[in-house]
Amino acid sequence: MKKREIINLGKRKRWGIWISKSDIVEYLRCGYRVFLSHLTGVPIEEMKDVNKIKAIIERGITFESKVVDEGRFKEVTSEDAIEENISLDIVLHTPVLFRNHELGIQGIPDLIDVQKGKLYPIEIKTHREVTNSDRLELAFYWILLEPYRKGKQKPKGYVLLSTGEMVEVLLTEDDLFEIYCFIDEIREVKEYGTYPTLSQECKLCNLITDCQREVAERGGLSLIHGIASIREQQLKTLGITNIADFAKADSLTLHTSWCSLTTNHPGLNEIGKMQLHAASIMTRKPIFFGESSSFNFCTQNIIVLDLEYDPVSYVWLVGLCIASQENQEFHQYFAEKSDIKEEKRILSSLIDILRSKPKYHVVTYGASADIPQLKKAWNRHGFSSDLWNQLEGRHIDLYTLILRSFRLPLTFYGLKDIEDYFGFVRKGDRIDGLTALDKYYQYVRVRKKETKLALKQELLQYNKEDIKATAFIVRKFKSFIGECIVKQPI
Structure with missing residues (x-):
């Protein structure tokens, strides 16, 4: 990596605490880690479970390098070089640390579209759609480059997608106002500290056990599904500091107050579910508030699909269980390499089974992941739209159904959390999707037969255990309703 120079922009103010784009991104994930990193000097990446994020990091680095190499952007590594190009209509690759001394912020944009001094930031991303985080990052880089920009320009930037x-x-x-607020908040957090809050990000962090214990001990609001750091701060502003206060609050009054505070507020029904979750956590008892008929499929014939x-390439493993009341029949279709032909082969095998069992419910755990990915692959190969419509018509997402019907004395509702709650015991080591993806690409690259076989067996076992766990949970739920505190449907 080339030596990074510092380009000093704007007034020379002395800032004890500089705020970077990485601070913004990490603050949105976990403000507590931002504070700990500043306090101890330990990089945030060292607090994360490297094995779980390795594939994401490597994919991001590889994709950005490819874009830069193939884009033939002009690279500048000094302030003088940028000055020389400021009047041109050109895109620059800038491995340079910019500093806005007026605001005490710093960062390294991926690319800058100069456009004769307009300086539009460009961010390179491995995902397929622009996210809210992308928008915030562009807003940050927009104000970062403001002192160097020629004239007053309409704020905008670009995202180069995968x-x-x-x-x-x-x-x-x-x-822009939101970014200014985040800058102030992060500087305050770094200087004065903050408490840990819980979110899905915790599952990628080595601090999860300690943070869960601390949040539980103080009855932290982030124990409740739907409340993370931003909503927790909003509730504190409204005078609600723990789950006991939240559980006993009048929902209508709370909703009215929340609406007056911010546009980013939950609806009245969502607040009701949050209060039920608080009650479940405090009593350590499950609460059911759904329609029992929604779980009739639990005693019927099903296909569990995983x-x-x-996410930016192909489906490489299809696993399913054809489960009747008498037996379970497992099928797995594995792509020997990551390409479109192998994907078509394994999906064709899935289609054959779907056609052979037209009346079976198809159950997944987490429709926001598998089903959109399957639909993209389905369309990629031009498979029957009528068959897809039939699949959607008999599809049940167990994760969505659980959240729509139950609150359990748990913080998270992922498959691993629910299977632990119901006592499902896995065989072999427990890994996650990101680790599995990394192991799959190891499988594709490696040449040694014994290593390939071991990796393949591990991946097939991981997939099969997910399928078995989902089938196990399905069969539990119909009778489980009788063990719950029952409330009116919300």
């Missing part, structure tokens, strides 16, 4: 599409993102006053895939 699809190759360059998406223009117009930045609003609200976007996919493994690269």
